[in-house]
Amino acid sequence: MTEPVIEATDVVKFLGHGAGRVEALRGVSLSLGCGQLTLLMGPSGSGKTTLLSVLGCILTPTQGTVLVRGRSTADARSGDLAKLRRDHIGFVFQSYHLFPTLTAMDNVRLALDVRGVRSGTAIAKAKEVLVTVGLSHKENAFPRELSGGEQQRVAIARAIVGDASVILADEPTGALDSENGHAIMTILSNIAKDPSRGVLVVTHDPRIVPFADRIIHIEDGRILDEVAVGAAMN
Amino acid sequence: MSLILRLASRNLFQDRLRFIATVVGIVFSIVLVTVQMGLFLSFERMVTTMIDHASADLWIVPLGTKCFEDPSLLDAHDRTYALSVKGVTDAVPVVIGFTEWAVPSGGTTPIFIIGSSTSTEGLHPWNVVQGKLDALSTPHAVAIDQTYFARLGITRIGQSTEIREQSAQVMAITNGIRSFTTTPYVFTALDRAQAYIGTSPNRVSYILVHVSPEADIASVRNLLLANLARVEVLTPDEFRTRSRAFWLLGTGAGAALFAGALLGVIVGTVIVAQTLYSSTKDHLDEFATLRAIGSSGVYIHKVIICQALLSAVIGFFLAACIGLIIVEVTAETALPIVMTPLLTLGLFLLTVLMCVASAVAAIVQVMRIDLSRVFRQ
Numbered sequence: 274m275t276e277p278v279i280e281a282t283d284v285v286k287f288l289g290h291g292a293g294r295v296e297a298l299r300g301v302s303l304s305l306g307c308g309q310l311t312l313l314m315g316p317s318g319s320g321k322t323t324l325l326s327v328l329g330c331i332l333t334p335t336q337g338t339v340l341v342r343g344r345s346t347a348d349a350r351s352g353d354l355a356k357l358r359r360d361h362i363g364f365v366f367q368s369y370h371l372f373p374t375l376t377a378m379d380n381v382r383l384a385l386d387v388r389g390v391r392s393g394t395a396i397a398k399a400k401e402v403l404v405t406v407g408l409s410h411k412e413n414a415f416p417r418e419l420s421g422g423e424q425q426r427v428a429i430a431r432a433i434v435g436d437a438s439v440i441l442a443d444e445p446t447g448a449l450d451s452e453n454g455h456a457i458m459t460i461l462s463n464i465a466k467d468p469s470r471g472v473l474v475v476t477h478d479p480r481i482v483p484f485a486d487r488i489i490h491i492e493d494g495r496i497l498d499e500v501a502v503g504a505a506m507n
Numbered sequence: 508m509s510l511i512l513r514l515a516s517r518n519l520f521q522d523r524l525r526f527i528a529t530v531v532g533i534v535f536s537i538v539l540v541t542v543q544m545g546l547f548l549s550f551e552r553m554v555t556t557m558i559d560h561a562s563a564d565l566w567i568v569p570l571g572t573k574c575f576e577d578p579s580l581l582d583a584h585d586r587t588y589a590l591s592v593k594g595v596t597d598a599v600p601v602v603i604g605f606t607e608w609a610v611p612s613g614g615t616t617p618i619f620i621i622g623s624s625t626s627t628e629g630l631h632p633w634n635v636v637q638g639k640l641d642a643l644s645t646p647h648a649v650a651i652d653q654t655y656f657a658r659l660g661i662t663r664i665g666q667s668t669e670i671r672e673q674s675a676q677v678m679a680i681t682n683g684i685r686s687f688t689t690t691p692y693v694f695t696a697l698d699r700a701q702a703y704i705g706t707s708p709n710r711v712s713y714i715l716v717h718v719s720p721e722a723d724i725a726s727v728r729n730l731l732l733a734n735l736a737r738v739e740v741l742t743p744d745e746f747r748t749r750s751r752a753f754w755l756l757g758t759g760a761g762a763a764l765f766a767g768a769l770l771g772v773i774v775g776t777v778i779v780a781q782t783l784y785s786s787t788k789d790h791l792d793e794f795a796t797l798r799a800i801g802s803s804g805v806y807i808h809k810v811i812i813c814q815a816l817l818s819a820v821i822g823f824f825l826a827a828c829i830g831l832i833i834v835e836v837t838a839e840t841a842l843p844i845v846m847t848p849l850l851t852l853g854l855f856l857l858t859v860l861m862c863v864a865s866a867v868a869a870i871v872q873v874m875r876i877d878l879s880r881v882f883r884q
Contacts, residue, residue: 322882331799331878352804359801366881370796374517379510386510387802431800443882 277304277340278361278438278471279328284337286323286494297323299494300337305439309486310465310472320494321475322443328473329362329441330354342438359388363432365461367444369424371416377403377427378412384431402430406460422453429460433470440464442474446481458484511806515813518790526818529782533822534829536775537858541830543768544854545844547761552845553687554754555747557621561601562628563715564724566746570737573757574750576619576688578604580710585735589714592730594722599629600711602697604704605690609669610660618659618670618693619686622700629715632694637664638679643696650679655691670703687754689841716740772861780865783815787869792880794873799881807873811866819862823855830854 286298297320305311305328315321326332327339330346333354339346341357349357358364363384371380381399385391390398403409406426416424425445432440442461446454458474462484465472474481482488490497519526552559557575558566567589569579589598602622607615623629625644632640632650642648649670651659660668667676670693679694686692701708718727728740741749755761787794797807830846837844 322879326879326882329799331881355798355801355803358799359803362801364799364881366796368883370792370799370881372514372793372796374521375510375514379513383510383514383797384800387797387800387806391509435801 277306278342280304280340281328282338284327284334284339286327286332287335288323297494298327301494301496303489303496303499305471305473307438307471308465308468310462310474310484311487311489312482312485313473313475313489313491314477315491316477319492321491324491325441325443325473325475329364330357359435361438363435363437363440365425365428365432365440365442365445367447369416369428371424371427373416376413376415377408377419380416380427381430381434384435388435398434402434405433406430420453421449422456425449425453425457426460429457433464438470440470440472442472444476445474446476446478451480454478454480511809511813515810516817518786519814519817522786522789525782525786529779529818530822530825532778532782533775533818533858533862534826536771536778536861537823537826537854538829539771540768540857541826541846541854542833542844543764543771544850545834545846546842547755547764548845548847548850549843550687550760550764551751551755553685553842554750557630558743558746558750560633561630561715561743562717563743564718565716565728565731566741566743567714567716567731567735568739568741568746570739572739574753575746576603580706580712581714581738583709583711585738586714588734589716589731592727592734594719594727595716596719597627597717599624599627599715600697601630601713601715602700602704602706603712604706606671606703606705608659608693611666611668612660616658617690619688619690620700620703621692621694622697624697628717632679632681632684634682634684635679636682640679642678643694645678647674647676647699648678648695649675650681650694651677651691652681652684654683654685658691671705673702685841687842772857776861776865779815779818779862780868783811783865783869784872786814787811787872791876795876795878795881798876799878804874808870811869811873812863815862815866816859819858823858827851
């Protein structure tokens with residue numbers, strides 16, 4: 274694996290307050306590098322989404338450190354965390370989270386707009402990634418006019434258009450049938466073949482295991498094991 | 508169109524009913540402020556209309572005079588002293604006061620007499636539409652405004668009546684000289700005004716001082732003050748300010764108009780804030796997504812403020828159209844609503860300010876979003 278884009282060490286995360294306070298992560302350490310697709314698997318409530326939030330600079334750890342391209346997220350202000358997300362991280366959500374009032378093209382351009390990339394450059398780049406995800410013919414369609422699989426492809430295009438170093442995908446196939454799920458995972462695994470990018474997919478869908486280069490199992494906020502793809506297939 | 512503007516406009520127009528509610532709120536608020544401020548401006552102009560139309564570099568007024576309509580009187584001999592001051596080219600006495608007009612068909616009505624020497628530049632009627640100003644030098648001649656024909660029971664020029672049981676004949680008719688007190692102004696010569704009011708011939712209300720162009724007005728004023736007792740010497744601007752202060756602040760009329768305007772602003776702000784807040788609440792997932800994909804706080808502020816500004820522009824345009832109609836409809840009434848370019852600009856800035864201030868609650872709400880909601884289904 275290349276130099277890690279995100280590196281977590283002994284991460285502890287408490288969620289909630291008072292009697293409802295829960296230790297969602299209990300000393301998690303892992304690193305994500307470029308050129309590979311990592312699956313983070315575990316049962317509901319195991320801490321997958323919390324770990325994804327911490328790695329994606331949406332939450333900061335209660336204890337331990339998370340480094341994104343060598344920059345610690347500890348004590349970072351919300352503006353600094355937003356900049357880390359903007360510069361290095363792309364998200365794909367199970368519910369797509371596209372803007373219903375914008376076309377596919379504008380949804381993708383939005384990720385560039387927040388980075389200050391506008392006008393002709395933004396349109397050219399957005400078209401290019403829509404070609405990559407196979408949706409060049411639907412660039413003017415609104416989300417309501419797209420199937421679930423197509424919406425997820427727009428979401429992937431939005432995640433990669435800003436040249437993020439790592440794509441964090443939360444159950445990207447969770448709302449899709451097997452055919453569309455397969456298509457989405459094919460796109461994500463192709464992205465992960467790019468030596469400048471890594472992909473982390475949170476899932477409990479065993480059908481996508483064949484796409485993984487590496488699988489991490491998490492339970493009760495702890496990493497149980499980490500296996501390379503060959504071992505997983507066996 | 509920038510993406511921020513596109514996103515803002517589509518967020519705004521997506522729920523048409525809410526958008527209409529927002530615009531109605533803005534329109535209601537701005538029309539209310541327009542009416543109140545338009546009345547204020549109109550009132551401000553009307554209370555100084557006589558001072559504006561008098562020919563004077565300085566006004567000699569009784570000590571403690573609060574406004575043009577003040578009934579205090581001066582000694583007419585003060586005019587002689589004034590004329591002896593170096594730099595004074597003329598001193599024109601003016602008499603004002605309330606009296607009774609006998610309506611030809613029966614009964615009486617109160618009027619406000621303004622008397623000034625007809626042979627010099629003083630305070631004479633303007634906008635004369637029938638008859639001539641010179642006619643006021645003929646015996647018993649008076650000038651009235653055609654607005655008050657019905658009130659005074661007059662139908663034509665030349666008609667005779669009585670003022671305080673003394674003969675009066677309408678020899679000139681003006682247009683648009685209205686009184687904010689609704690009591691009709693009646694112009695006449697100085698001596699007849701004194702008789703109509705019942706004032707001694709050696710008492711006058713004001714003395715309008717004309718100063719030579721070479722003389723320094725401040726120096727002339729000091730000399731007048733040194734020579735005259737129990738008087739004040741005011742520039743027209745100072746007299747205007749004093750009259751406005753009395754009528755607008757002293758009587759509480761201005762405060763009432765401002766209170767109405769403030770109420771309009773508060774109502775507008777609350778309505779816009781409420782609708783923007785609920786619109787933002789409906790789009791929380793989108794704002795959370797925007798933040799998750801790395802947008803800065805400023806970017807999100809721009810989207811929300813853009814929504815507020817769009818509402819402001821559309822609301823202001825409609826309110827301005829309604830305002831113009833109101834101005835047109837009230838133009839011929841006793842207290843017309845006045846719109847000036849400065850007031851229009853001020854109202855636009857107020858609308859923008861109101862809408863941007865209304866966006867604060869929505870911005871605070873978005874900045875407090877739990878970003879992890881993007882991972883929930």
